[in-house]
Amino acid sequence: MSEIEEGVRTGSAVESENFIPSSEIKEGEDQIHIRNLSKTYVTEDSETVVLEDFSLDIRKGELISIVGPSGCGKTTILRMLAGLVQPTSGKILIGDRECTAPGSDRGMVFQDFALFPWRSVRKNVEFGLEIAGMPKEQRRERADKYLKIVGLEKFADHRIHELSGGMKQRVALARALVTNPDVILMDEPFGALDAQTRNLMQAGLLKILDKTDQTIIFITHSVDEAVFLSDRIVILTKRPAKIKEVVEIDWPRPRDRASPEFTALRKRILEELEKENVLD
Amino acid sequence: MATILNWTYDENNRYHRWFRTTVIAITSLVCFVFAWWDVSLLLNSTAIPTPLETWNALVDLVVNGDSVTGGRTVWAYIGSSLKTFLLGFLLALVVAVPLGLVIGYSKTIREFANPVIEVMRPIAPIAWAPIFILAINYTVGPILVVFIGIFFPVLTNVVFGVQKIDPNLMDAARTMGASPVQVFYKVMVPSAVPYLMNGIKVGLGVGWMCIVAAELYAPQLGGIGYYLSTMATNGLWPNAFAAIVIIAILGIVTTGLAEYVHKIITRRMGMSNV
Numbered sequence: 001m002s003e004i005e006e007g008v009r010t011g012s013a014v015e016s017e018n019f020i021p022s023s024e025i026k027e028g029e030d031q032i033h034i035r036n037l038s039k040t041y042v043t044e045d046s047e048t049v050v051l052e053d054f055s056l057d058i059r060k061g062e063l064i065s066i067v068g069p070s071g072c073g074k075t076t077i078l079r080m081l082a083g084l085v086q087p088t089s090g091k092i093l094i095g096d097r098e099c100t101a102p103g104s105d106r107g108m109v110f111q112d113f114a115l116f117p118w119r120s121v122r123k124n125v126e127f128g129l130e131i132a133g134m135p136k137e138q139r140r141e142r143a144d145k146y147l148k149i150v151g152l153e154k155f156a157d158h159r160i161h162e163l164s165g166g167m168k169q170r171v172a173l174a175r176a177l178v179t180n181p182d183v184i185l186m187d188e189p190f191g192a193l194d195a196q197t198r199n200l201m202q203a204g205l206l207k208i209l210d211k212t213d214q215t216i217i218f219i220t221h222s223v224d225e226a227v228f229l230s231d232r233i234v235i236l237t238k239r240p241a242k243i244k245e246v247v248e249i250d251w252p253r254p255r256d257r258a259s260p261e262f263t264a265l266r267k268r269i270l271e272e273l274e275k276e277n278v279l280d
Numbered sequence: 281m282a283t284i285l286n287w288t289y290d291e292n293n294r295y296h297r298w299f300r301t302t303v304i305a306i307t308s309l310v311c312f313v314f315a316w317w318d319v320s321l322l323l324n325s326t327a328i329p330t331p332l333e334t335w336n337a338l339v340d341l342v343v344n345g346d347s348v349t350g351g352r353t354v355w356a357y358i359g360s361s362l363k364t365f366l367l368g369f370l371l372a373l374v375v376a377v378p379l380g381l382v383i384g385y386s387k388t389i390r391e392f393a394n395p396v397i398e399v400m401r402p403i404a405p406i407a408w409a410p411i412f413i414l415a416i417n418y419t420v421g422p423i424l425v426v427f428i429g430i431f432f433p434v435l436t437n438v439v440f441g442v443q444k445i446d447p448n449l450m451d452a453a454r455t456m457g458a459s460p461v462q463v464f465y466k467v468m469v470p471s472a473v474p475y476l477m478n479g480i481k482v483g484l485g486v487g488w489m490c491i492v493a494a495e496l497y498a499p500q501l502g503g504i505g506y507y508l509s510t511m512a513t514n515g516l517w518p519n520a521f522a523a524i525v526i527i528a529i530l531g532i533v534t535t536g537l538a539e540y541v542h543k544i545i546t547r548r549m550g551m552s553n554v
Contacts, residue, residue, distance in 0.1 A: 082455050104457035114452035118470045118549040127466075128456035159550040179456065 025095060027213050031060035032081070032183065037090035039076050050076050052240040054090070058215060060182075065218040065226040067269065068236030068244075069276040074219045077241070078185050081217060082108050094183065104132060107176030111188040113168040115160045121171050122147065122156040128179040146174040149208060166197035173205070183215045191221060202228055206253055223269045227262060228255055235269060238276045245272065329518040337518035338525055346507065348516060358530065361503035364419075365491045368426025372483065375427075376434040377476060381469060383435075384442025397435070405429035405486065406493040413497045422494035422501060429490035430483035434476065441475025442468055474551045477542040484538045488531045504530075 413421030495505025508523035
């Protein structure tokens with residue numbers, strides 16, 4: 001077994017010497033502070049309050065998922081965390097730094113993958129390293145390592161359009177992980193995949209994340225997915241989004257979808273969401 | 281024999297599709313030649329020679345060169361036209377591509393440039409020919425006419441390409457720490473390439489129309505358009521028609537080449553759907 005294969009199996013291949021996280025925060029402590037966040041979209045003839053006075057603390061190393069009725073502003077929260085959208089008021093602190101613009105301390109995985117079609121799989125994964133100014137050989141080595149972690153080392157030279165949906169999302173995941181950001185933001189990453197691929201991806205994601213101390217903020221439509229993956233689930237109300245409830249799940253992983261407590265919790269969260277979805 | 285008679289067309293077989301297209305194209309050209317022949321015989325005018333007369337003049341031109349005015353080969357005429365064409369084309373690319381990228385990128389620059397573009401674009405490039413040739417000179421004039429013909433299709437396509445870019449790709453680049461300049465040349469420029477190729481395809485067609493017309497005003501250049509006008513003014517209609525056939529063939533070759541390059545590049549870039 002080669003060094004890298006060994007590393008993938010044990011998880012030591014997910015290294016963190018480079019791109020050392022800038023904060024001294026230990027796992028389990030609060031890392032991200034969302035304070036009184038509001039967002040209003042103004043157009044000529046209407047004002048839409050998407051988010052009002054939203055506060056939440058996110059702990060380092062946890063996988064927190066956000067569920068809520070359609071159009072409640074889940075994605076807006078994530079895009080503000082990414083620095084792609086500016087809040088109307090309130091602020092987001094990561095460690096002790098205020099987050100105002102995108103930065104390499106946060107990686108993002110998009111629902112529609114957002115891969116560059118003119119780049120090969122490897123070159124897509126290398127993108128963030130290129131931006132960071134890493135030399136060519138090192139870049140390639142590191143990209144290959146992460147392609148190995150997501151199981152796509154054989155496809156390094158392929159073009160994006162030659163891959164299936166699940167493979168594309170694994171490339172996107174490798175691309176987000178490769179710079180070793182403190183936080184990974186995932187915007188319905190498996191929403192475009194079929195149910196079977198989706199389950200495989202969830203299991204794969206857990207396996208990868210087991211080896212890292214990255215904080216994951218996960219937006220999803222699927223309550224089943226949220227219960228399967230999360231340390232905590234944030235349930236939002238309909239727009240303007242407020243926190244309805246935060247559910248802590250401390251069950252060991254991998255979780256059994258058929259177990260009575262799993263189905264009971266899923267049912268309860270679904271019912272909560274149902275109440276929010278009533279058309280008014 | 282039986283196998284040929286039992287032949288059935290299979291839409292999923294690329295060779296069948298290719299064969300079908302070729303047969304229809306050849307039939308179309310044959311019909312055209314016969315129609316031309318009919319018109320020529322019916323009008324019985326010397327100004328419209330029959331395809332056979334044209335063919336003979338064409339063979340004579342290719343084999344013996346220009347036997348009427350003496351000396352020059354057909355390749356000299358073609359070479360002169362191609363040179364003008366190529367210079368105009370390169371000039372158009374050098375100017376239109378950066379300009380298109382910038383206009384597509386910045387709303388302010390777009391709003392500034394659009395009125396000028398909209399005023400200039402509807403003017404037939406050929407209308408500039410007498411002005412450029414008289415105001416500048418007969419070498420640069422035709423190049424500028426070709427330039428204008430190719431410039432606008434390339435420019436508008438690049439502008440369109442930059443604006444059509446998937447905003448998610450730019451967001452993805454930004455979340456990986458890319459600066460606005462890096463987003464521009466690592467994301468916007470490559471995603472505009474298929475549109476650029478499309479603009480080149482259209483531009484080459486327009487440019488080819490321009491070159492011949494411009495040469496009518498610049499006899500000193502000695503291009504194929506000059507040969508055409510000399511033959512026509514001397515009433516040598518079969519020779520004039522031979523020149524038209526050469527122009528048509530060169531036009532087909534140019535656009536065919538552009539089509540091919542477009543296909544290769546978009547396929548290599550994984551963007552054949554654009």
